Amino acid sequence: MLKIQNEEIVGVLGDKCDVGNDINKGSVELYSELQKDLSKLVLSEMQKDNRDNNVVLNSIRLQAELQEKKIMLGKGISRGAGKIAKHYIYERDKQIAALKERGVTPAEIAKEFGVSIFSVNLALDREELGLSEELRELPPTIISETIGLPKESRMLIIKEAADKKLTRREVREMCVAAKNVMRNG
Numbered sequence: 001m002l003k004i005q006n007e008e009i010v011g012v013l014g015d016k017c018d019v020g021n022d023i024n025k026g027s028v029e030l031y032s033e034l035q036k037d038l039s040k041l042v043l044s045e046m047q048k049d050n051r052d053n054n055v056v057l058n059s060i061r062l063q064a065e066l067q068e069k070k071i072m073l074g075k076g077i078s079r080g081a082g083k084i085a086k087h088y089i090y091e092r093d094k095q096i097a098a099l100k101e102r103g104v105t106p107a108e109i110a111k112e113f114g115v116s117i118f119s120v121n122l123a124l125d126r127e128e129l130g131l132s133e134e135l136r137e138l139p140p141t142i143i144s145e146t147i148g149l150p151k152e153s154r155m156l157i158i159k160e161a162a163d164k165k166l167t168r169r170e171v172r173e174m175c176v177a178a179k180n181v182m183r184n185g
Contacts, residue, residue, distance in 0.1 A: 024073045031066040031073075038063045074114075089123075090136050096120055097127040122147075129154065135162055145171045153178055 038059045045051050045059070092113065099109050106120045113120070122144050129143070129151070135158055142161050145168060146154040157178070161171050 028070050028073050031070045035063050035066050038066075087136075089140050090126070093123040093127045096123040100124055129158075131158070135159065138162055139168070142166070142168050142171050145175050149175060149178055149182075 042056055042059045045055050096109055096113065099112070100106070104112075106117045106124075110117045110120045122140070125147060126140060126143055131143070135143075138158065138161060143158060146157050149157070157171060157174050160166065160174070166174075
Protein backbone atom coordinates (compact mmCIF):
# COMPACT_ATOMS: atom_id res chain seq x y z
CA MET A 1 0.00 0.00 0.00
CA LEU A 2 2.92 2.36 0.68
CA LYS A 3 4.13 1.93 -2.88
CA ILE A 4 1.07 3.69 -4.34
CA GLN A 5 2.08 6.70 -6.42
CA ASN A 6 0.55 10.15 -5.89
CA GLU A 7 -0.84 10.05 -9.42
CA GLU A 8 -2.83 6.91 -8.62
CA ILE A 9 -4.34 8.56 -5.54
CA VAL A 10 -5.26 11.67 -7.51
CA GLY A 11 -6.68 9.43 -10.24
CA VAL A 12 -9.00 7.74 -7.79
CA LEU A 13 -9.96 10.85 -5.81
CA GLY A 14 -10.01 13.26 -8.72
CA ASP A 15 -9.85 16.93 -7.76
CA LYS A 16 -10.97 16.13 -4.21
CA CYS A 17 -7.41 15.68 -3.01
CA ASP A 18 -4.34 17.51 -4.23
CA VAL A 19 -1.80 15.34 -2.40
CA GLY A 20 1.15 17.13 -3.90
CA ASN A 21 0.52 20.56 -2.39
CA ASP A 22 -1.49 20.66 0.84
CA ILE A 23 -2.04 17.43 2.68
CA ASN A 24 -4.18 19.07 5.38
CA LYS A 25 -6.58 20.54 2.84
CA GLY A 26 -6.67 17.26 0.95
CA SER A 27 -7.34 15.33 4.14
CA VAL A 28 -10.18 17.66 5.14
CA GLU A 29 -11.77 17.24 1.72
CA LEU A 30 -11.34 13.47 1.88
CA TYR A 31 -12.89 13.35 5.36
CA SER A 32 -15.81 15.43 4.09
CA GLU A 33 -16.40 12.97 1.27
CA LEU A 34 -16.23 10.06 3.71
CA GLN A 35 -18.76 11.82 5.94
CA LYS A 36 -21.12 12.22 2.98
CA ASP A 37 -20.81 8.52 2.19
CA LEU A 38 -21.50 7.63 5.81
CA SER A 39 -24.59 9.89 5.77
CA LYS A 40 -25.87 8.06 2.69
CA LEU A 41 -25.26 4.75 4.44
CA VAL A 42 -27.24 5.90 7.50
CA LEU A 43 -30.12 7.10 5.32
CA SER A 44 -30.27 3.89 3.31
CA GLU A 45 -30.04 1.75 6.46
CA MET A 46 -32.80 3.76 8.18
CA GLN A 47 -35.15 3.13 5.25
CA LYS A 48 -34.83 -0.65 5.61
CA ASP A 49 -37.47 -2.58 7.51
CA ASN A 50 -34.86 -4.84 9.09
CA ARG A 51 -32.24 -2.17 9.74
CA ASP A 52 -29.11 -2.90 11.71
CA ASN A 53 -28.84 -0.35 14.51
CA ASN A 54 -25.13 -1.11 14.93
CA VAL A 55 -24.47 0.05 11.38
CA VAL A 56 -26.31 3.30 12.05
CA LEU A 57 -24.59 3.95 15.38
CA ASN A 58 -21.12 3.10 14.05
CA SER A 59 -21.64 5.32 11.03
CA ILE A 60 -22.64 8.25 13.21
CA ARG A 61 -19.67 7.62 15.52
CA LEU A 62 -17.30 7.55 12.54
CA GLN A 63 -18.79 10.78 11.23
CA ALA A 64 -18.13 12.46 14.57
CA GLU A 65 -14.53 11.21 14.62
CA LEU A 66 -13.99 12.49 11.09
CA GLN A 67 -15.41 15.88 12.07
CA GLU A 68 -13.04 16.07 15.02
CA LYS A 69 -10.10 15.27 12.76
CA LYS A 70 -11.22 17.94 10.28
CA ILE A 71 -11.39 20.53 13.03
CA MET A 72 -7.95 19.61 14.30
CA LEU A 73 -6.48 19.77 10.81
CA GLY A 74 -8.19 23.08 10.13
CA LYS A 75 -6.73 24.66 13.24
CA GLY A 76 -3.31 23.10 12.79
CA ILE A 77 -3.44 21.38 16.16
CA SER A 78 -1.71 18.04 16.49
CA ARG A 79 -3.31 15.42 18.63
CA GLY A 80 0.00 14.45 20.24
CA ALA A 81 -0.70 15.06 23.90
CA GLY A 82 -4.34 15.95 23.29
CA LYS A 83 -3.93 19.37 24.87
CA ILE A 84 -2.93 22.81 23.70
CA ALA A 85 0.25 24.10 25.30
CA LYS A 86 -0.47 26.57 28.10
CA HIS A 87 2.12 29.04 26.84
CA TYR A 88 0.25 29.17 23.52
CA ILE A 89 -3.00 30.01 25.30
CA TYR A 90 -1.40 32.79 27.33
CA GLU A 91 0.33 34.23 24.26
CA ARG A 92 -3.03 34.20 22.50
CA ASP A 93 -4.56 35.92 25.55
CA LYS A 94 -2.04 38.76 25.15
CA GLN A 95 -2.87 39.10 21.45
CA ILE A 96 -6.60 39.11 22.21
CA ALA A 97 -6.14 41.80 24.90
CA ALA A 98 -4.09 43.92 22.48
CA LEU A 99 -6.84 43.71 19.86
CA LYS A 100 -9.47 44.61 22.47
CA GLU A 101 -7.41 47.69 23.47
CA ARG A 102 -7.37 48.77 19.82
CA GLY A 103 -11.17 48.69 19.83
CA VAL A 104 -11.77 45.40 18.04
CA THR A 105 -15.03 43.82 19.18
CA PRO A 106 -15.06 40.40 20.88
CA ALA A 107 -17.04 39.01 17.93
CA GLU A 108 -14.38 40.14 15.47
CA ILE A 109 -11.62 38.78 17.70
CA ALA A 110 -13.44 35.45 17.98
CA LYS A 111 -13.73 35.22 14.22
CA GLU A 112 -10.05 36.06 13.71
CA PHE A 113 -8.85 33.39 16.16
CA GLY A 114 -11.50 30.81 15.26
CA VAL A 115 -12.87 30.62 18.80
CA SER A 116 -16.15 31.51 20.49
CA ILE A 117 -16.93 34.91 22.01
CA PHE A 118 -17.04 33.12 25.36
CA SER A 119 -13.42 31.99 24.83
CA VAL A 120 -12.45 35.58 24.00
CA ASN A 121 -14.05 36.79 27.23
CA LEU A 122 -12.21 34.10 29.22
CA ALA A 123 -8.93 35.15 27.60
CA LEU A 124 -9.56 38.79 28.47
CA ASP A 125 -10.38 37.80 32.04
CA ARG A 126 -7.15 35.77 32.42
CA GLU A 127 -5.11 38.62 30.98
CA GLU A 128 -6.81 41.16 33.27
CA LEU A 129 -5.80 39.11 36.32
CA GLY A 130 -2.11 39.72 35.54
CA LEU A 131 -0.97 36.25 36.59
CA SER A 132 2.68 35.60 37.40
CA GLU A 133 4.65 33.05 35.36
CA GLU A 134 4.27 30.57 38.21
CA LEU A 135 0.48 30.88 38.17
CA ARG A 136 0.38 30.62 34.38
CA GLU A 137 1.42 27.00 34.80
CA LEU A 138 -2.09 26.26 35.99
CA PRO A 139 -4.57 25.06 33.38
CA PRO A 140 -6.75 27.97 32.18
CA THR A 141 -9.84 25.98 33.17
CA ILE A 142 -8.83 26.20 36.83
CA ILE A 143 -8.52 29.97 36.56
CA SER A 144 -11.92 30.24 34.88
CA GLU A 145 -13.50 28.37 37.81
CA THR A 146 -12.84 31.44 39.99
CA ILE A 147 -14.91 33.81 37.85
CA GLY A 148 -17.57 35.56 39.90
CA LEU A 149 -15.39 36.12 42.94
CA PRO A 150 -13.63 39.38 43.84
CA LYS A 151 -10.12 39.62 42.39
CA GLU A 152 -8.43 39.25 45.80
CA SER A 153 -10.34 36.04 46.55
CA ARG A 154 -9.63 34.72 43.08
CA MET A 155 -5.91 35.33 43.43
CA LEU A 156 -5.82 33.58 46.83
CA ILE A 157 -7.61 30.53 45.44
CA ILE A 158 -5.43 30.47 42.31
CA LYS A 159 -2.25 30.69 44.43
CA GLU A 160 -3.48 27.90 46.69
CA ALA A 161 -4.35 25.79 43.63
CA ALA A 162 -0.81 26.24 42.32
CA ASP A 163 0.87 25.58 45.68
CA LYS A 164 -1.18 22.50 46.52
CA LYS A 165 -1.62 21.31 42.91
CA LEU A 166 -5.39 21.24 43.32
CA THR A 167 -7.67 19.73 40.71
CA ARG A 168 -10.34 21.69 38.90
CA ARG A 169 -12.97 19.98 41.00
CA GLU A 170 -11.26 21.02 44.25
CA VAL A 171 -10.98 24.60 43.01
CA ARG A 172 -14.66 24.57 42.04
CA GLU A 173 -15.59 23.40 45.55
CA MET A 174 -13.52 26.21 47.07
CA CYS A 175 -15.19 28.77 44.80
CA VAL A 176 -18.67 27.51 45.60
CA ALA A 177 -17.90 27.72 49.31
CA ALA A 178 -16.53 31.27 48.90
CA LYS A 179 -19.60 32.33 46.90
CA ASN A 180 -21.90 30.86 49.57
CA VAL A 181 -20.08 32.85 52.25
CA MET A 182 -20.48 36.02 50.14
CA ARG A 183 -24.22 35.40 49.69
CA ASN A 184 -24.86 34.61 53.34
CA GLY A 185 -22.85 37.58 54.56
